Amino acid sequence: MKRQLLSPKERVDWLRLSRTSGVGPVTFTKLIERFETASNAIDNLADLSKRGGRAKPLKALSREQAEAELEDHDQFGARLLCACEPDFPADLAAIDPPPPVISVKGPLVLKDRMICAMVGARNASAASLRFAGDLARGLGERGVIVASGLARGIDGAAHAASLETGTLAVLAGGLTSIYPPEHEALYHAIADQGLLVSETPLRYTPQARDFPRRNRLISGVSLGVLVVEAAERSGSLITARYGLEQNREVMAVPGSPMDPRARGSNRLLQDGAALVQGVEDVLAVLSGARRTSLQEPGGSEFEDEFDDADALNDAVEDIRERIAALLSPTPVSRDELARLTKAPARVVLAALVELELAGRCEIWPNGMVCSAYQP
Structure with missing residues (x-):
């Protein structure tokens, strides 16, 4: 996505499009x-x-x-950043696709700072809570910003230990939503010293489906994801999976094989995650991390480009209903749809965009698509 400054009118239109029902991040970008x-x-x-x-x-x-939402941001002391704007976090802007807009509150400046995500169990052991705090404190002293999700357990320990050196909390709800309630004091401390981040409207109350979206932002804004303690099928492993999809470094702290809270993080190590025993291990991994380029691919990479808009529309018209018939509640990859229909990828995606705008499918950021839920 091209980096550019938006005029006030353009920012309003950007917000209007991003908040339109049926326009997800993939459809917005396309x-x-x-x-x-x-x-x-x-x-x-x-x-x-x-x-x-x-x-x-x-x-x-x-x-x-849209103008009322922007005014609400001003009154709350928050800022709205569009994905194309220079102040939007560069690593987050480079994921495919980035969130169209994010809301931020707090004085922390991210530019040219290294960010490491630290996540783990909500019902973490005392030893892991202490170790997470030591790691977060040590990383902060070495200039690394610690990002997490303000959840109970490891998240809270990581935030609290890195308040003075820089911490970033990604919220599942809007910036006014404090969850869990017992982290109210920590929430306000981060707003005063660090940075609160959300991709949802300012006063939105989160639902269960919003937490995976939050996890995607935690990994997306970071160079690496460190899992301190995580059970199997935990939200922390979702964050790690997003990190892998985004070409982030994935690290894990080994735990006791007798503790079910460590089975997920130990599994990550078996699958090739970097083993972390201290701050130096994390710094070594992050120092070798490669940042995703923000450069747009050249035209030669898109041999199926349609110079004529009418030609693209005609191609989509021929294939749209075939694609709709292939969809079900079970997600399928866009590449698989292109293979089954023998259509160019761009035509398939353009058809899916029209179907999502019609409320007939859902396009996921990981390249998967499914039919929309019909009550």
């Missing part, structure tokens, strides 16, 4: 790529959603609602 500006994309929403099979034309969030 709309910007196709129509170049959020304003142009908004002008084409009704037609695209109608082509996808929507009965009533899709409408973007109103300008008045």
